[in-house]
Amino acid sequence: xxxxxxxxxxxxxxxxxxxxxxxxxxxxxxxxxxxxxxxxxxxxxxxxxxxxxxxxxxxxxxxxxxxxxxxxxxxxxxxxxxxxxxxxxxxxxxxxxxxxxxxxxxxxxxxxxxxxxxxxxxxxxxxxxxxxxxxxxxxxxxxxxxxxxxxxxxxxxxxxxxxxxxxxxxxxxxxxxxxxxxxxxxxxxxxxxxxxxxxxxxxxxxxxxxxxxxxxxxxxxxxxxxxxxxxxxxxxxxxxxxxxxxxxxxxxxxxxxxxxxxxxxxxxxxxxxxxxxxxxxxxxxxxxxxxxxxxxxxxxxxxxxxxxxxxxxxxxxxxxxxxxxxxxxxxxxxxxxxxxxxxxxxxxxxxxxxxxxxxxxxxxxxxxxxxxxxxxxxxxxxxxxxxxxxxxxxxxxxxxxxxxxxxxxxxxxxxxxxxxxxxxxxxxxxxxxxxxxxxxxxxxxxxxxxxxxxxxxxxxxxxxxxxxxxxxxxxxxxxxxxxxx
Ligand SMILES: Cc1ncc(COP(=O)(O)O)c(C=O)c1O
Numbered sequence: 001x002x003x004x005x006x007x008x009x010x011x012x013x014x015x016x017x018x019x020x021x022x023x024x025x026x027x028x029x030x031x032x033x034x035x036x037x038x039x040x041x042x043x044x045x046x047x048x049x050x051x052x053x054x055x056x057x058x059x060x061x062x063x064x065x066x067x068x069x070x071x072x073x074x075x076x077x078x079x080x081x082x083x084x085x086x087x088x089x090x091x092x093x094x095x096x097x098x099x100x101x102x103x104x105x106x107x108x109x110x111x112x113x114x115x116x117x118x119x120x121x122x123x124x125x126x127x128x129x130x131x132x133x134x135x136x137x138x139x140x141x142x143x144x145x146x147x148x149x150x151x152x153x154x155x156x157x158x159x160x161x162x163x164x165x166x167x168x169x170x171x172x173x174x175x176x177x178x179x180x181x182x183x184x185x186x187x188x189x190x191x192x193x194x195x196x197x198x199x200x201x202x203x204x205x206x207x208x209x210x211x212x213x214x215x216x217x218x219x220x221x222x223x224x225x226x227x228x229x230x231x232x233x234x235x236x237x238x239x240x241x242x243x244x245x246x247x248x249x250x251x252x253x254x255x256x257x258x259x260x261x262x263x264x265x266x267x268x269x270x271x272x273x274x275x276x277x278x279x280x281x282x283x284x285x286x287x288x289x290x291x292x293x294x295x296x297x298x299x300x301x302x303x304x305x306x307x308x309x310x311x312x313x314x315x316x317x318x319x320x321x322x323x324x325x326x327x328x329x330x331x332x333x334x335x336x337x338x339x340x341x342x343x344x345x346x347x348x349x350x351x352x353x354x355x356x357x358x359x360x361x362x363x364x365x366x367x368x369x370x371x372x373x374x375x376x377x378x379x380x381x382x383x384x385x386x387x388x389x390x391x392x393x394x395x396x397x398x399x400x401x402x403x404x405x406x407x408x409x410x411x412x413x414x415x416x417x418x419x420x421x422x423x424x425x426x427x428x429x430x431x432x433x434x435x436x437x438x439x440x441x442x443x444x445x446x447x448x449x450x451x452x453x454x455x456x457x458x459x460x461x462x463x464x465x466x467x468x469x470x471x472x473x474x475x476x477x478x479x480x481x482x483x484x485x
Pocket of ligand 1: 223
């Protein structure tokens with residue numbers, strides 16, 4: 001295929017050249033109706049390219065196959081059989097993939113380190129999860145992705161499972177042994193879904209962790225906005241093999257999607273594919289070399305420790321995306337939350353993720369030595385700053401984190417509920433999900449029996465400034481539970 005083509009960008013350029021006059025949405029009419037102050041901040045170009053996908057970018061019959069051609073090029077670029085663009089993030093794509101594999105009441109093996117969008121998928125569909133447990137690292141206080149053996153055992157115990165879902169890379173950049181997990185699934189004749197939201201760039205450089213399609217996954221979803229150069233919400237799902245019906249996948253996405261996709265998102269994904277095919281190897285190679293140097297510089301700073309080898313040691317994660325730089329702040333005597341807040345407030349530097357003892361600096365091919373010098377220098381300043389001792393977070397024993405699923409997430413979400421003070425929530429069945437964000441992995445799911453240990457963890461986390469945006473009461477003074485009957 002001709003990867004110099006960019007069907008969406010070409011169609012947009014033609015739309016502009018022809019000077020179309022739209023008597024159709026969007027109502028701002030190429031920005032004419034937008035308030036000056038809005039246009040000044042956003043720039044006029046944003047409005048110029050915000051056009052209808054059908055009836056402006058392409059004609060009403062989509063006879064130029066603009067989107068289809070862009071998707072075909074994307075699939076070809078990454079070695080998938082089919083690719084579908086979504087403008088509702090991997091949050092939508094992952095739900096579509098789940099609906100393409102399982103029906104309500106059917107069983108799916110799901111890594112318990114799944115993102116909250118997977119839980120939303122379970123709640124919407126009524127799919128019955130069988131949790132595959134991540135491996136808890138007592139030293140790092142971090143969960144490594146579940147092993148292939150854990151998936152194998154789960155299939156042995158639940159031969160009725162219709163497929164499996166794994167998250168890789170994790171929001172920390174750690175990766176599962178996807179090849180082995182795919183083999184386990186296929187030995188049982190079942191499809192593997194990979195939530196690869198953090199892995200859009202993986203197909204384009206050999207020194208990055210294995211990309212799901214190369215590992216024989218059946219479907220994977222990627223967020224182009226995370227590690228690629230798409231706009232926020234741009235996502236693609238990729239498909240191969242014959243275990244998943246492409247029509248069912250497309251129809252599932254159609255059920256969940258907007259009817260007004262943002263063409264800006266399509267255009268950026270299409271252009272990014274062309275850029276990666278042309279220059280991805282070189283750009284990502286430079287980014288990896290830069291990340292290597294940045295890791296070394298940060299590691300020299302007193303109190304800050306770059307965590308790398310420990311993440312891929314035996315029994316830990318299978319691989320690591322080295323563009324994700326995990327920095328442990330424990331020895332500096334501060335929490336990751338404090339470090340992130342200080343960097344933002346005092347040095348105007350934002351990091352991707354923070355938790356009770358680390359921050360994550362996420363590099364992409366867009367980063368330059370000037371940008372990373374500023375990061376390293378800000379971190380150096382942080383190590384010379386005296387901050388108050390952090391509020392300590394009560395870290396539960398792994399078994400306290402592993403809550404028992406006593407009702408389906410869907411049943412609990414739609415059951416009669418009551419709100420109880422959090423001190424009284426132990427042993428009750430949760431009716432809501434409670435997710436520290438980032439990383440977005442729910443600690444409590446609807447249908448799980450809440451433990452005292454988890455409550456202690458979340459309450460002490462809140463005191464240490466953990467953010468829990470999805471809880472009905474984000475202050476976590478109360479929690480919604482299934483009503484006693
Ligand atoms: C592992 C994982 N899956 C899915 C998502 C959802 O992706 P999006 O933000 O593109 O909807 C995220 C977002 O952070 C994620 O970390």
